[in-house]
Amino acid sequence: MAKKRVSIKDIAKALGVSITTVSFIINGKAREQRISDEVSKKVKDYIKEVGYKPSHVAQSLRLGKSKIIVFMAEDISNQFFSSIARFIEEKAYRNGYKIIYCSTDNDVGKAKELISTFKMRNVDGFIITPTPDLEDVIKDLMEEEFPVVLFDRWLPDVDCSHVIVENKKSAFEGTDHLIKEGVKRPAFISLESDQTQMIDRETGFREAIQQSGVKGLELKLKFHNLAESGPYQELFEFFSKNRDIDGVFFATNYLAFEGLQALDSLGRNIPKDVKVVSFDDHYFFGLFKPKITAIEQPLETISEKLMETILNHIEELDKGYVSRKIILPNKLNIREST
Amino acid sequence: MAKKRVSIKDIAKALGVSITTVSFIINGKAREQRISDEVSKKVKDYIKEVGYKPSHVAQSLRLGKSKIIVFMAEDISNQFFSSIARFIEEKAYRNGYKIIYCSTDNDVGKAKELISTFKMRNVDGFIITPTPDLEDVIKDLMEEEFPVVLFDRWLPDVDCSHVIVENKKSAFEGTDHLIKEGVKRPAFISLESDQTQMIDRETGFREAIQQSGVKGLELKLKFHNLAESGPYQELFEFFSKNRDIDGVFFATNYLAFEGLQALDSLGRNIPKDVKVVSFDDHYFFGLFKPKITAIEQPLETISEKLMETILNHIEELDKGYVSRKIILPNKLNIREST
DNA sequence: TAATTTTGATAAAACCTTTTAGCAGCTTCA
DNA sequence: TGAAGCTGCTAAAAGGTTTTATCAAAATTA
Structure with missing residues (x-):
């Protein structure tokens, strides 16, 4: 009734x-x-x-605003993204906005499709981790005056607001820390990707080894999605082939988890034989034995800045668009692995 | 322009x-x-x-349907919920629905507030992990003919559809497994909660020890939210006070992570001194040393059933409501900790 | 006293759809 | 020849809001 x-x-x-x-x-x-x-x-x-x-629906129709923001992550079940989602949610609700989420799996096709369906929904803004080749879509979005903020990575060819972290600097520091701890042959484990965050981390690594004169080694793995098995096997082979590696910098925590298992299977002791640093700190790095040194991104600040930026864009839509580019510092948490 | x-x-x-x-x-x-x-x-x-x-907004207004479903989790940044969110998302989008998420932190007040704001939005349905004392709100929702499905736990006093797992049975099996592995003094670590999932797990534990005649021990901790520090300290004290414990059943993985640390600090060897089983399997249980035996919930099936149920309710709103109560089996993944 | 301003309200358009009821004009059938 | 049925299309209402333009009556000013 x-x-x-x-x-x-x-x-x-x-x-x-x-x-x-x-x-x-x-x-x-x-x-x-x-x-x-x-x-x-x-x-x-x-x-x-x-x-x-x-009725919010009637208001939306009349005002052309839905009070809905889209949060487009690479994968919402990934701890990094779900943590940000959590913070964003809180800040959004406090400001009267709701969040619709979606995951791209880093696939342009999927991202395009999602964006186009959301446009019809009169959403008020987009918070996006851009997939590769998404430039045109983002440009369109901006031309149609949809507020957009990118995060985690950005698109050099598009003048779009973004919130990212100091990838290069932190990777430099992490690598430098390894070297200072006596590492002579550091390896950099990353993904085959030309997205800014990975490029920057790589650059940081390279600059650090170049500066100190040690010889580094790099391994780039394919992007695995959840359904496939992880990169364990490849890492195992890499580490067993390159026995001289005495330090590893993992560009992201998921690689570290797999890599640590591989190192363990090979009987390499951490930190005695091999020292380890990973990008993206994680609850489990503190539980590991030994505890793993990692670079912590300021999740809450990232979320704050994201909301601040998107709300700014939404609420002053008329007053001329000026992109805001925010770069936040990370924190190197030194633990037992180095 | x-x-x-x-x-x-x-x-x-x-x-x-x-x-x-x-x-x-x-x-x-x-x-x-x-x-x-x-x-x-x-x-x-x-x-x-x-x-x-x-324009979806105009359609919503005209048709009274928004093609939006609310996913109300306890905490979206928790791996269990974010994994379900991921599966749900996929299934929803395939059916033309979008998902708005929110986290209750297990707080009734927050849940009430969220539900009432969503009602205004003409959302088509609710997928909810109910907080304590949410009965009345759910009843109201149902009286107003909003489709609702509960998951993870349910409300005995409300005849509402839900999708849950065999908590009692699996806890029984897990405990029984401990006992069969020679545990004489098992402990059950849980949360102070009278929610069904916790009660059922506790009952399973009790029935198992009763059946085999061993003497068990229980510890119930307060619910900690993200901001507070974890229950490490309490667990440490409990384990150090009760040195005779030779097996532990953790009612949820988050307790296991903290508890394992406590056991480790106390120098208790797993599985030699203490055998461990946890509810809610996790990627990290496989990385732990030793690997931890755990009860795995069928995340994808849960999500499938949730979507199936909610869509059913949404699409046959008229044909008389009959609640669907789905109980899914779990899987005991036996690893090195037992 | 006449003109003007203020007060306290309202009618109606606009936002964009979907859907019911209906309207001519034509064909068919008895 | 008249009634009934079909064809191809449309007017208008409804859904719930916001906002502009307007209006009558009362109060103020000249």
Whole structure:
């Protein structure tokens, strides 16, 4: 027995006033529109009595705003993204926005499809981890004046707001830390990817080894999605072929988890034989034996900046777009593995 | 220079036909409504040319359906929930639905607030992990004919659809497994909670020890949210006070992670001194040394059933509500810790 | 007193769809 | 020849809001 939802019209009729009047009162424009306190009170009381709530859908239609922001992650089940999702959610709700999420699996096709379906939904903004080759879509989005903020990585060819971290600098520091701890033959394990975050981490590694004169080694693995088996086997082979490696920098934690297993299978002791640093700190690095040194991204600050930026874009849509590019520092958590 | 979005009206005007005609053609009712193939083609071609996409907001308003489902988790950044979120997302999108997520932190107040804001949004359905004391809100929701499915736990006092797992049976099996491996003094570590999933796991544990005649021990911890520090300290004290414990059943993986650390600090060897089983398998249980025996919930099947159930409720709203109660089996993954 | 301003409100358009009811004009059948 | 049925299409209402333009009555000013 679903009681019919009460609308402004019902209120107006019941109280013998006009729809306009009710709307003004609801929106706090009673004073401004010279509605008498008497009428105002009557309407407010009635609203409370019947528990009226405005229809967001109707508001969306009328105002062209949905109060919905899309959060497009590479994979929402990944700890990094789900943690950000959690922070973002809180900040969004506090500001009256809701979040619709989706995962691209780093696949352009999927990303394009998702973006195009969301455009129809009148969403107010997009927070996106861009897949490779997404430049054109992002440009379109921006031309159509959709607020967009990228994160985790960015697109050099598009002048779009983004929130990222100091990938190069932190990778440099991490590598330098390895070298300072006596590593002579460091390896850099990364993904086959020309996305900015990976490139920057690689550059950081290279600059560090170049500066100190040691000879490094690099391994780039294919992107595995969840369904496939991890890169364990490849890592195992790599480490068994290159016995002289005495330090490893993992470009992302998922590689570290697999790599640590491989090193363990090979009987390499950490940190005695091999020292280890990983990008992207994780709860489990603290539980590992030995505890793993890692670079921690400031998840909450990233989320804060993302929301701040997107809300800024949404709320001053008219006042001329200026992209905001935010680069945040990370923190190197030194633990037992180095 | 945002090009104005084209509407049905624009198409009608441009082509000199009526809005009705265009709408019929768009919705594949041309034949049925005897629109000539000639007109039909003309309209379709034009639509393709200008790239018309219907406004979902207007459709929502007109049809009273938003094609949005709410996914209300305890905490979206928790691996269990984010994994389900990932599966759900996929299944929802394939069926033309979008997912809005939110986290309750197991707090009724927050849950109530969230539900009430979502009601206004004309969402089509709710997938919920109920917090304690949420019965009334769920009842209201159901009375207002909102489709609802609960998961992870359920509310005995409400006849609402749910998808859960065989908590009691699996806890029994896990405990029984410990005992069969020679454990004489098993401990059950859980949360202070009277939610069904925890109660059932506890019952399973109790029945297993009762059946075999061994004497068990229980510890119930407070629910910690993310901001607070974990229950490490309490676990440490518990284990150091009860040196005779030679087997532990953790009711959820987060407790296991903390508990394992505590056991390690105390120098207890696993599995020689203490055998360990945990509810909720996790990628990291396989990386641990030793690898931890755990009960794996069928995440994908849970998600499938959730979507199936909610879609069923959404699409046959009229045909009389019958709650569906689905209980899925888990899998005991025996590893090195037992 | 007449003209003007202020007060307290309202009608109606707009946002974009879907869908019911209906309207000419033509064909068929008795 | 008149009634009934079909064909191809459309007008208009409804869904719930916001906002602009407008209006009558009362109050103020000249």
